[in-house]
Amino acid sequence: MLLTGLAGDSYDAAGRTGGPYRVDAAGRPTGWRHNIRELDNYLRRDMRDARVQRERTYPVNGKNHIQRTVPLVSRLARELASSYRRTPSRSWRTINADGTPGEVVTDPKLLAKLAKLYADAKVNKRMRRANEQAVALHNATLWVWPEFDMEKPPVRVLVIPPHEQDVEMATPAGQDVCDVKRWQFRFPLKHDLDTDQVFYGLAEVTPTTATWISAPAPFQGQGVFGEGTENKFGEIPVVMLRGTEPHAGEWWSPVPEDLLDAQRAVNHDFTDVGEIARKQGYGQPVRKGGRPGVTAEGNVKELQLGPETAVEVDTDGGFSFANANPELEGYVIQLRQYLEAVIATNEMSPETLLKAQGLTALAKRLSLIDRDDARAAQVEELQCAEQRLYDLMRKAHN
Numbered sequence: 001m002l003l004t005g006l007a008g009d010s011y012d013a014a015g016r017t018g019g020p021y022r023v024d025a026a027g028r029p030t031g032w033r034h035n036i037r038e039l040d041n042y043l044r045r046d047m048r049d050a051r052v053q054r055e056r057t058y059p060v061n062g063k064n065h066i067q068r069t070v071p072l073v074s075r076l077a078r079e080l081a082s083s084y085r086r087t088p089s090r091s092w093r094t095i096n097a098d099g100t101p102g103e104v105v106t107d108p109k110l111l112a113k114l115a116k117l118y119a120d121a122k123v124n125k126r127m128r129r130a131n132e133q134a135v136a137l138h139n140a141t142l143w144v145w146p147e148f149d150m151e152k153p154p155v156r157v158l159v160i161p162p163h164e165q166d167v168e169m170a171t172p173a174g175q176d177v178c179d180v181k182r183w184q185f186r187f188p189l190k191h192d193l194d195t196d197q198v199f200y201g202l203a204e205v206t207p208t209t210a211t212w213i214s215a216p217a218p219f220q221g222q223g224v225f226g227e228g229t230e231n232k233f234g235e236i237p238v239v240m241l242r243g244t245e246p247h248a249g250e251w252w253s254p255v256p257e258d259l260l261d262a263q264r265a266v267n268h269d270f271t272d273v274g275e276i277a278r279k280q281g282y283g284q285p286v287r288k289g290g291r292p293g294v295t296a297e298g299n300v301k302e303l304q305l306g307p308e309t310a311v312e313v314d315t316d317g318g319f320s321f322a323n324a325n326p327e328l329e330g331y332v333i334q335l336r337q338y339l340e341a342v343i344a345t346n347e348m349s350p351e352t353l354l355k356a357q358g359l360t361a362l363a364k365r366l367s368l369i370d371r372d373d374a375r376a377a378q379v380e381e382l383q384c385a386e387q388r389l390y391d392l393m394r395k396a397h398n
Helices: 032-043 048-057 072-080 108-122 123-136 259-278 328-344 359-396
Strands: 094-095 101-104 139-147 155-160 165-169 180-192 197-205 210-214 238-242 283-286 311-313 318-323
Touching: 032 048, 032 072, 032 123, 032 165, 032 259, 072 123, 072 139, 072 328, 108 123, 123 139, 123 155, 123 238, 123 359, 139 359, 155 359, 238 359, 259 328
Parallel strands: 283 311
Antiparallel strands: 094 101, 139 155, 139 238, 165 180, 180 197, 197 210, 283 318
């Protein structure tokens, strides 16, 4: 049995995923899972959605348009998720008998051991990735994955996309990982080099078990975290990061659809400007006195426009160039105004992306205050995530 969110995607015995996401009346994908997947693609500067949207808007010739995409989502996330641009400073304390924090650890051997553990698990890199997801997608998860091969680091930290996961709570009011009854996620397990197909496994993790419940051989029915299906953590080894709080009774935070809309609009508008300029920026040759070609059925053939073609008009003879005069300036102005609004409402100064001139010192200062407020909220979330990540890594290492 699949949980509600993943049930819309069919699974075959080999673990191939291929089912549809929820669709609207026109058959187009919609809903939280689809939208967060597309936002995640844009965050990774994967622009395939831009082509899909273009061909949907211009079904006749959209595939011939030259895309002019702008990595807006990626840029906003990198600008706001800046806590791990530099190596963070971590400190460890002992725990007193009553559970309160004790003295700061100063033993150089222990500190070196911890530093190696974090470096081998690439914690800083994974935390930066999760921080960016929390900003752009409002959801991010870090999974602590024990490694039982003695030749490899003892633990790995993986960032699994939110849209490949689903959660069932033990209580409707729960919002913490300890309240989760079972957690499912999909993960690529096998790549067929001959067919270039990727086979996925569906894992189900509870506080006591971790099993591949649908996967290609030899993973089917096997344990997720090594030999046996027991979950030796005694809890679900995941760290949850959120950009906003979900509603009561919900696990995942809502996807920032405004950011997805902005990314799509910017791609569309820049491509439109380019297409208009490219197709109307030259003079179209026109020869008067000819007749358009006629098909065998007697219908007039469609004319192909372009700088290397000529349009024939059935009238008095003559040859000239017809020059278009597209009003691109107004188009560009409204595009810039929209971009400025998007950037400003995401706690950033427009000059961050647009290199705007003439901003006053007060405007710049207010922008920095807004950005500092947003980052302060992130730091609180990241500090909790760091503590939980350490607790899980210690369990895996022991």
